[in-house]
Amino acid sequence: MTIKFNNVFVNGASTVTGPYESNGPLSKFFDKSYEDLYMDTNTWEQAEIKILGDSVEILLNKTKMIKEDIDLFISGDLLNQIVASNYTASYLKLPYIGIYGACSTSVEGIILGSSMLSNNQIKNCICSVSSHNTGAEKQFRNPTEYGAPKPKYSTFTCTGAGSLYLSNVKSDIKVESGTIGTTIDSGIKDVFNTGAVMAPSAADTIYRHLTDLKREPMYYDLIVTGDLGVYGKKILINYMQTEYGYDLSHNYDDCGVMLYDLEKQPVFAGASGPAASALVTYSYIINKMKKGELSRVLMVATGALMSQTTVNQKMAIPAVSHAVSLEVVE
């Protein structure tokens, strides 16, 4: 299911991070970083609400808009009942759609907003996502101070929030098309191995996107997945070659691998979480596109749709990936 968009432009982006991200290789591209995971609040949940609000505020400042100018706020996160987004929306008092697609939420939001913009139903919108390391750890795993041993292939939920401002006003970068992914059950039950859970869904979405638009992988300067991690990345390259015959080895990377210095930081196989794709794309990649170093980028956000309850019931974890094509306007 691939949709071509008309007149949808990226008119601004903002990123706010925690300490691990600002110690990583992309630190100079972020708008704001906190040194402490509490971000001057009392709980992990309140900290996530704070950074999500910060990212929207910074975006409004950067685009010289006031919030009354915004037609729609689309947001999602990992916390139960997407509370970080809900509270941020309640402070903003904007028309709001809360979405959940685990770590595929960022692109899910962009596709939703772009379709409405493309049909002239709205003039502009803000698409946001957030995640918080210890907030997710507490909810999906053990108390944060417990520190249970993890396998090397597990990923590290990143802390941060990213917001993207889309509108009909022409700018350097347009949202050219988007592919809504199908949900795939790859049979993997290991909650730590989300890279392997999501790789087939990422491959399926990339394949559908390329065949729907009759493109080759080399059409893009960069194809970037959300949070497969270093092992998931290798699995995807192999899977794409054996299953569909496409070679991704030249122009493919993963945001989860790009966000951290995997040699020096204690992050196992790399970053995960809805914010992983947003933090890298909305800062580093958009920056490179503006400089003219990249002109066509396919952003594939990958989501492992797991729940503690069904994982304990030994059910395999389904995954969904959505893709959008970002292109520099000629």
Add this chain to the structure above:
Amino acid sequence: MDKKRYADLVDKYMPKESKVYNVMKAFIIGGFVGVIGQSLIDIYVHWLDIPKNEANSYMIITLIFIAAICTGLGFFDKMASWAKAGLIIPITGFAHSMASAAMEYRKEGLITGMGSNIFKISGSVILYGVVAAYVFGIIRFVLFGG
């Protein structure tokens, strides 16, 4: 690709953990905790003139106290994820699991948060510990007459 073939493909890329190394590490660290425990008993018995039976309990209380303090100061989690079973299996792991849960859920209230979540991890230890004690107690009674 069917699920079996995919599982094989995934397996090819998974990093291998050295089981021998992990077992050795757990053996040495766990053994070290045991040595500390035994030393504490000896100290209590010889220096403080506490009867051996009571010294056992004092030793356990001391280790629990030290582990809980380390959890509270924020570095036991790093030690536990490095030493793995070496620190999680002894009584230190039990104390750590309760202290970490108490810290995590304190902000959600004394009853609804800390009270209902403090045994989140250690609940299984208590349940199966009691069941195991009961089963082995019966076996001992039947075979050796108590």
